[in-house]
């Protein structure tokens with residue numbers, strides 16, 4: 001039931017705040033992360049030397065975001081691999097490896113096969129999944145469910161923010177078990193995470209209409225580029241994937257630092273480029289670098305749409321359009337920056353008169369390899 005919304009996707013984007021809130025719910029105590037499902041499983045985390053995240057599509061981008069947080073807090077090396085690549089290259093894994101799978105449906109064949117393969121090789125497995133009792137969690141040693149609620153639209157939106165939330169909770173949980181993150185620091189991160197749902201609500205109420213309008217103006221666009229750095233990089237990939245899927249527009253996401261190594265050749269006058277700008281308050285160094293990337297593409301005629309923190313004056317002279325997101329710590333910005341991109345992709349699909357919930361050639365869960 002769409003509950004009065006024009007599409008399941010519109011409904012599901014509106015549920016992004018609850019997807020985050022409900023995934024946190026019941027997993028914090030006295031400001032610390034306590035994940036009841038992981039009770040008694042400390043051995044899963046204490047002895048591991050590395051983490052490999054396996055997933056496909058949007059879930060893999062959530063994994064890429066999660067890598068930054070888990071490495072920072074749990075001080076364990078994290079690799080992110082597309083599940084379908086992982087299995088076919090004889091990866092070096094064993095009892096000291098924790099393989100974390102991420103899947104909304106819990107039925108994606110590529111991801112399932114990667115998990116089975118990891119188990120056969122003696123690795124420990126943990127599943128982050130949105131569907132109770134699905135196959136992948138049943139094949140795993142441990143489960144952390146995301147509580148985004150059922151996702152009906154084929155392209156994933158609310159599950160993505162829930163997956164990042166679960167990965168952050170996991171990072172803090174593992175950091176506590178391994179003694180790499182102190183209680184005071186953890187409490188700050190928990191507070192920040194708990195503030196995200198309201199900040200997403202603010203984007204939805206302040207910016208949604210404007211972004212949809214903007215998408216309408218861009219209905220004839222044939223190609224869109226997305227740039228991000230650090231945790232903004234996977235968000236650029238996610239923004240591009242959503243646009244391909246929903247609006248059938250050629251879209252590419254790049255790490256902003258890669259520009260001069262090739263992609264800048266694509267920039268010609270009028271080329272729309274979304275740039276995810278890191279917070280000047282939280283990551284001044286990164287912000288400066290991204291602003292200088294904006295100057296470079298602007299000088300070549302790019303039409304820059306900046307996703308920037310409210311009140312960030314540095315981008316104003318360089319951006320043709322600024323989509324505002326509330327202030328957040330550097331690791332938490334992806335949970336906000338992705339929201340305008342989801343709205344934009346949906347808006348463009350609607351502007352082109354396409355079926356937002358059922359894009360051509362795609363299925364909600366890919367149960368073949």
Ligand code: F6R
Pocket residue numbers: 056057058059060102103104105106107108111154155156157241242245364365366
């Ligand atoms: C993108 C999208 C897909 C899925 C991918 C994994 O919008 O929906 O890329 O993210 O097929 O699906 P799950 O998470 O069910 O394993």
